[in-house]
Amino acid sequence: MSDFRNQVALVTGASRGIGASIAQILAEGGADVVINYRSKSHRALEVADVVRANGCQALLAQADITNESEMRQMVNLVEKQFGKLNLLILNASGGMEKDKAADYAMQLNLTAQLRAVDIFLPLMPEGGCIVFVTSHLAHFYSQKPVYPIYETVAKSKKAGEEALRARIPQLAARGIKLVVVSGDLIEGTITPKLMQRQDPDLIESRRKSAGFLPSVEDFARAIVNAAGDRNLESGTTIFVGSTEW
Template sequence: MTDADATPAPRDRALITGSGRGIGADTAVLLARHGFDVVVNYRDEKKARRAEAVAQKVRDAGGQALVVRADLTDDASVEAMFREVSSAWGGLDLLVLNASGGMEAGAAEDYALQLNRDAQVRVLEAAVPLMDSGSRVVFVTSHQAHFIRSTPTMPEYEPVARSKRAGEDALRERVPALTERGIGFVVVSGDMIEGTVTAQLLNRANPGALDARREAAGRLYSVQEFAQEITAAALEDIPVGHLRLVGDVSSFGPID
């Protein structure tokens, strides 16, 4: 049998929430380079073209891409997304819970909690039936959120930070059940990330915040660098405490 006749090795299948731009988009391309096909999820129907551009980058990197619009705060929308994923690919090997928010203008008072806690659990519960033993879940958060119970953050970010910590706690409660199914779980926590919408909004609300945090930390990670850390969390052994801390944490603590 020649190499041309050999059946190609199956690729892993990943779904990344909020991957139509930024960290999620860069993570999608990096995972494609590591043998993953990727579901590119986005929320705003006006951003379909941008999500399709990310999907093309995934294909250029060697992976298949499935573009699915879904509002993660809506049960029916999430259910429809996973029906489409199941129909197209049959299952998932990796779920990256990257989408978050809460600082958007005009958002409802409880929107941060809806997205950063309730929607994370909703997506996880919908994904688990499609995941076999050996699969993995990666939850993306910030140091400002992970350490919020011991280290205060900027007032403009506190509601988001507390809602993201609530989301992390809710997901961690499900680790024993995930472990029983052979599904790994990792939290990736990073500092303010250069170039993200959240960092820009915080710096606009609190001028100089980005410079101050950069000076305190020594340096801040770029979108691409943080995406590399998320990719590593998907591929490497699960760390102690299911926690991967990215960058300096000397200003935070204790580790929770």
């Protein structure tokens, strides 16, 4: 485990699932954590309690990351409380919601990710790291088959990853790197369960063909390790779980 003492990390979508686990593990390493959430404030409060139980500071920051003014308010909060941001973990994602505009997946997985980088960059000192969390289905979009129900998400996350990679030279000029961490279906999470509505055998057949599915903690630890690994080159992709299908 890396030593994150004196470092400030922001995790988007940290109220539940993988983001909540990332926040907890960062605090185990000593990081002060900004817990971004969109709507699940009671869950975000529980994550903050865990961070504080590790002796670290927790800052709760409600913001729909597709909303520019809420994002700017979050930046102001972070600046006021910490004055800097060392690690930006781009975890929040979605795009399968039914009540959203047709371009919502692109707004969330492409536009909002780039905007998060642009508006937090001035707060990031040299040596900082941005981690983009993605899925194998998105990372290999257009190279490997994707379940139809997930196609819009995969396409938009791939667009987000490519757009972020195009920023690597600009980030390098400021001493900041970008790392991508990609996961197979993660055991016990909501997204594969939603995908399973179209194919009831989806999770079991993937578990069998891959040999295993990573747990939330496996994936979150890999993300935190990537954020703390000073030897990783910018642009590196870390794969968690089998990439064969």
